[in-house]
Amino acid sequence: MQVTFLGTNGWYDSPTGNTVSALITTRDYDIILDAGNGISKADRYISQDKPVFLFISHFHLDHTEGLHTLVKFRFRKGLTICGQPGTAEDLAGLVREPYTVPLDKVPFAVTVTELPDGTHEIPFKVTSLPLVHPVPCRGFRFEIDEKVVSYCTDTGICDNAITLARGADLLITECGLKPGQKSPDWPHLNPEDAIHIAKRANAKRLALMHFGAEVYKTLDERRHLKRQFERECPGLVVSEDDMTIEV
Template sequence: MKVTFLGTNGWYDSVTGNTVSVLVQSEDYDIIFDAGNGIAKADRYITQDKPVFLFLSHMHIDHITGLHTLCKFRFRKGLKIFTQAGTLGQLGTFVNEPYTVPFKELPFKNEVRELIAGTHYLPFTVTCLPLIHPAPCFGYRLELDEKVIAYCTDTGVCDNAVTLGCNADMLITECGLKPGDESPGWPHLNPEMAIRIAKEAGARRLALTHFGAEVYRTLEERRAVHERFAAECPGLVVANDDLTITV
């Protein structure tokens, strides 16, 4: 199984990368978490001959803005999009005229479904639970090909992030804040918080993404996070756009 970080920025694109999107390639499926502008690069890595599944965490613009690029793709076995219960109307407004090509006019078969919190079989196993964020936000746990990938962004420290990451082969979390910084009114994680979640969860590896574009202005600032915390968190991944990890 391969994990490719298509976009690693939070909030907006910058010289450090595109807004957040993560591609998981299994034997039978291509699975994408979030649709920031990074999703437009998915066709660099996939054949478009497998079924594609897209899981949206929430409706903040940096997680859905790349949906306007869906019309460039030719997913020959279709696309299924999953969003949190209660957000289908918002999504249908955004992916529609006059903003972009509506779902019904995309050049491939597609389906949009809402999910409630819990475990679903889609045909692989996905668990979604609410995280702590100003907007309703889901974290996901993917179980497939005898591997577990957990994806938790945007969030503050919470029990559900630990639950989703329990014994995961890779836990992917946001890292919107610099070391030592906190943002109680707008919950996000700093590296220490993310490492705490990973350790409590017993995750085998932690990958950091969704770096606040206004906070981490250079890739050197990200690399400094790895240098500071790699010994404390063996196997730590500090992601940049187009990084691929074999899990």
């Protein structure tokens, strides 16, 4: 299994990268996490011959603006878009004329699946739980190919993030804030918070993404986090666009 970070910025594109999207490559499926502008690069890394699943954590534009680019793809075995209850209605309002090509007119079959709280077989095993953010936002836990990958973006520290990350081979979290920074009115994680979640959950490895574009203005500022925190969090991944890691 591989994870490729397609877009690693939060809020907006900048010289440090595109807005947030990641790809989990498994034996039988390609799983895309969020649809920021990074999703437009997915065809560099997939054959488009496997079923593709897209999980949307929430509908802030840095997680959905890349839906505009879906029409470029040719997913020969279709696309299943998964999200929290209400996702179908939100998609219908966002991905439509006159703004972009509607989902029923893209050149492949699209299915929308709404996931209530809990664990589902779709056909692989995925758990969906709410996180802490100003709008409804979900984290996901994937159990597939004898591995566990957890994805918790746009959240403060919460019990559900720890539950989703429990024993994961890889925990992917946001890192919108710099060390020591707090944002109580608009919950996001700093590196210490992300490490706290990983340790509480006994996750085997932590990957940081969704770096606030207005906070981390250079890649060197991100890279410093690895030097600063790797002793505390061995194997820490500080993601950059187009980075691929093995799980």
